[in-house]
Amino acid sequence: MKQFFVAMVTLFLLGSCNKNPDITADYLGGGVLKDSSIYFPQNYLLSVSKPNPTAAEAVKPVIITCHGYSASTYEWSEFRTWSAGRTDYLISNVLLAGHGTTYEDFKKSSWHDWQTSIKTEYAKLKAAGYKNINFAASSTSCPLLLDMLHEGYFSNSTNKINIFLVDPVIIPSNKSLSLVGIVGPVLGYV
Numbered sequence: 001m002k003q004f005f006v007a008m009v010t011l012f013l014l015g016s017c018n019k020n021p022d023i024t025a026d027y028l029g030g031g032v033l034k035d036s037s038i039y040f041p042q043n044y045l046l047s048v049s050k051p052n053p054t055a056a057e058a059v060k061p062v063i064i065t066c067h068g069y070s071a072s073t074y075e076w077s078e079f080r081t082w083s084a085g086r087t088d089y090l091i092s093n094v095l096l097a098g099h100g101t102t103y104e105d106f107k108k109s110s111w112h113d114w115q116t117s118i119k120t121e122y123a124k125l126k127a128a129g130y131k132n133i134n135f136a137a138s139s140t141s142c143p144l145l146l147d148m149l150h151e152g153y154f155s156n157s158t159n160k161i162n163i164f165l166v167d168p169v170i171i172p173s174n175k176s177l178s179l180v181g182i183v184g185p186v187l188g189y190v
Contacts, residue, residue: 035099045094051128062132064125065092066094066135066138066141071099073100075138079091096117099114137164142165146168
């Protein structure tokens with residue numbers, strides 16, 4: 001009886017989901033979002049603010065921060081604020097394609113588009129002469145970076161690349177890794 005009830009609830013839920021929900025601009029807070037990184041990229045992208053690094057800047061660690069699904073550069077604003085005035089590393093905040101503008105832009109974009117934003121900033125920094133490029137990713141950006149690793153995107157890099165994953169959206173293929181769910185809260189989901 002319990003299995004029948006679960007099956008009926010599942011069928012009801014699946015049948016009642018609308019694949020194209022009627023989401024209006026009012027529902028999302030009134031239309032166009034205003035992510036500052038769109039209007040002032042020089043405040044967020046290192047490739048724009050320092051396209052010609054000095055020899056000292058070129059060897060400093062660069063941290064490209066990548067936000068999660070439906071988020072924006074705001075997700076890393078606390079880190080940017082905390083890092084203000086630091087001279088031992090540089091930060092570049094990437095806005096994933098389709099994010100931070102309109103719902104229609106977001107709806108039209110795919111994970112490949114999101115990943116392109118990361119690849120573009122990395123390529124520009126590398127071409128500018130930065131030698132120590134690293135990543136801090138959260139949520140959905142984590143699998144985007146892992147896919148880049150899997151595809152060999154960084155294979156030609158002569159420098160070590162550090163990748164820091166925060167609250168990754170990843171399902172392990174090794175089921176014994178499910179114990180991370182128990183230990184994760186203790187570690188702060190890092």
